[in-house]
Amino acid sequence: MSSETRERILNEATELYLRDGFDGFSMRALARSVGVTAPALYRHYASKENVLHEIMGEAFRRLSNKLYEALAEPTPHDRFRRAVSGYVDFALENPRLYEVLFVPPTMMGEGELPESVQAQGCAVGQFFDDRVRECVAAGVLRDDQVAPTLWAHTHGMVSLYLRGRMAQRGIDSPERFREVFEASTTRVLEGLGGPAHGVEGDGGDSDAAA
Amino acid sequence: MSSETRERILNEATELYLRDGFDGFSMRALARSVGVTAPALYRHYASKENVLHEIMGEAFRRLSNKLYEALAEPTPHDRFRRAVSGYVDFALENPRLYEVLFVPPTMMGEGELPESVQAQGCAVGQFFDDRVRECVAAGVLRDDQVAPTLWAHTHGMVSLYLRGRMAQRGIDSPERFREVFEASTTRVLEGLGGPAHGVEGDGGDSDAAA
DNA sequence: GTCTATAATCCGATAGAC
DNA sequence: GTCTATCGGATTATAGAC
Structure with missing residues (x-):
């Protein structure tokens, strides 16, 4: 067949x-x-480029599977945090698959991505949007504009680490990176919302602290 | 010669x-x-790989020149903001030079980067560290751990935009991206420090607001 | 020492027979 | 669907002319 x-x-x-x-x-x-x-x-x-695009699609698929595990968590906040940590897990455990997701078009040929692959990329973005929206509805995050901010922070941290651009600061092991990443994320989240600042979680919706 | x-x-x-x-x-x-x-x-x-490494060095050199313009500003906060905006300017005006700075090792050959190029990469990181340290001393930022956070946010935003990963959210022009980036940065900064939250700028050191 | 010329080896992709 | 044969082009090493 x-x-x-x-x-x-x-x-x-x-x-x-x-x-x-x-x-x-x-x-x-x-x-x-x-x-x-x-x-x-x-x-x-059709071409080598086509095969590489499909590898990218496969990478998106595996990342999505990892992310969907987060849906098993009970609260929006837990789902969000597990989605982020799952994202980082995937990147650290599969650095090459992660890299192919963000390879510059310059290096994969000039052709456009197949629609199916592009859709899988959108699905990952959409997944984070949904997690953020959930958190906004639950009062854990201030507004849903923060999705790009959080994704950029996560991708930026992972990307800089994977390219060894953090070794100069002594961040040269996965363990050390996770520490720094967790601290950085908490810092960003504290500013981005939560009961501590803008939104009062008066309902006491359980999962408040980072 | x-x-x-x-x-x-x-x-x-x-x-x-x-x-x-x-x-x-x-x-x-x-x-x-x-x-x-x-x-x-x-x-x-010695090889094609070697030439590419030197192109990377040249890209770092040009980025550094752009960044150093920020030193003309009068206050730590101004220097910091101009360093960030200069960084984004460089990336948007020279997307291919920016991309080569963060190309995965997988795609440039397996060889190590020449020490000189690696040093130029460190210099860029050091420049941001210095700007942040200045801001900490001036009470504009909370602590100097935020340098990686801010760099990651900036690089992540630029990187996702340049790879078209933000087009799905309608962010498909440099102008629109700058708006979103400015808003995102301000959001992050407000959370990361400044008189609004953690540090009281009681001395009223002039450059407080974002 | 600097460059040129040749050649070995590999690659992507196509045409046509089975 | 798969093969053989082959084209055009790329990297890279070697040998030799200026």
């Missing part, structure tokens, strides 16, 4: 990318891994 | 990268631009 082969190719492609990185990834090596010759791949994927 | 040729090669390499991006960059095209044959380049640079 066609989609079966496609799937096997994508699995091998993902593993190959995870093992050898971006510049070790070639259609010929992929063909060797799959056990066919290179031209056969073009029956399933 | 040797270093003269090296410099000319680097200039051409930077222009070529700016024009054609990462995957349009090749040693052959570079040689054509310079006016020599490809193998001649290897007398001056």
